[in-house]
Amino acid sequence: MISEELVNLSRLQFAATALYHFLFVPLTIGMVWLLVIMESVYVMTGNVVWKDMTRFWGKLFGINFALGVTTGITLEFQFGTNWAYYSHYVGDIFGAPLAIEGLMAFFLESTMIGLFFFGWDRLSRTQHLMVTVLMSIGTNLSALWILIANGWMQNPVGSEFSYLTMRMEMVDFWAVVFNPDAQAKFVHTVSAGYVTGSMFVLSISSWYLLKRRDVEFAKRSFRVAAAFGLASVLSVIVLGDESGYTVGEAQQTKLAAMEAMWETKPAPAGLTLVADINEAEQKNDWEIEIPWLMGLIGTRSISKEIPGIHEIKAKNRERILRGIVAVNALEALRAQRDDSVAKKVFEGHKADLGFGLLLKKYVADVNQATPAIIERAVNDTVPRVTPMFWAFRIMVGLGFAMLLLFGLAFWNTLKSVNMQKPWLLKWALWMLPAPWIACELGWFVAEYGRQPWTIYGVLPTHMSVSTLSVNSLYGSLAGFIGFYTVLLVVEMFLMVKFARMGPGSLGTGRYDLEPAHA
């Protein structure tokens, strides 16, 4: 059987590289649209301060892009190196959006980034603005295709298993593209990126305003960030609600774990605000609940029930038993491909094949699974509740804190009194890490909440890993973490250095702290 240490190390390596990668990504996604807004105002008004804003914030964007680029490529390599069985099993479907992302989006984004930085005096104002717009479209298209791939992992539509090739095959490309999970994830994730970009500009502008330097530059930057940030954080919250609905439709175990919902409650279920979770006894010792809210978010109705963990486990127990039949029928079909009886049985049970494969974590032959082993597999079908419950709540809490901040920032900048509110500027400065923490927690909820599957309901995680040596994984894991940490330190160093210099680093002679040699 596959060693659990191997599975855990492979997961840890992927999680670590993905979480590092997503420190860079949301800032890139968010900053590009802020640059479009700033440059559009420059093109419309001809006021050079807006050009300076585009160039200065563009420089910080460029540092982030240069440091972040290639951190995602290692993830794609890991599909081949660490997740070879996964790649064989679902590569036909999963590979398509990744390939399109590289060809359509990443090349567009990279080409336009070159023109953005080196085209200021070679292109007309309008042409340069078009370059910035195309750069933004490329960045967002990149996110779209990645999230289509990830959305399919959460809700594997438009595909079916072939016993001849032992892999999932795509039967409907557009079902994969318009997968509700993927679309909800895309809009939620890019909006979170917009919030990150806005918070970055808002925080640094607040620092300039607190220091009373580059005031006109900082006030305009603050205003753009406050307005765009407010619109974005509202989008994140509304689209997060949509994401919650799609999770309720396609991934009941994830929703139940996020809500620590052990028992099925009468419709419409209440939303548990906080709870003392008792995982050992599978119950909440106490909880504070908002009536109706979970039912409305999760089902969009007041009459549909949301199944609790115990009910889901009971259904999964049945699916595991049917999965054993599917595994046996598949085996018979592999031995004799024209066995019509086996084919009929397999067709009737193949939806539960993945559930049968859950037993392979404990026994080589699923027919040898004892009731105790089946019970362990049943328990595996729901992720641990405590980390899911709290990660989700911290993410949502940060989202609402940012909504309040952006709301106040927007109101005060409209009234042009933000300079007289040092508490607001300090708050904005200290909130700088908030969107990154929220983004990382969001990914944790999405990916940890999908366990024990790599493809929800289809392919168990422990059946997906390559049979590598554990030592090589320890080595590469340490190498990746060390390498990415260095990248992060270099990023922080350069960002802090140029943020401290401010727009004076442009050397235009119009700002405070101009370098002597500029």
Place this chain on the structure above:
Amino acid sequence: MTVMKPLDKTLVRKLAVVLVIKLAVLMALWWGFVREQRVTVDTNSVAAQFLQSTPIPAKGLPQ
């Protein structure tokens, strides 16, 4: 033609160095930990892994 400011030149140089180092480190990681690790996966090996008719290999190291 645009004359690049000294600060921008320094930044571009630093970013270029970072990019080169990145590629070098990634290559070193691949060379050290991945290059020798070949896992051949095809229809039969997946069937062997997923079904019980064939013994499941503990490790897929090159022979």
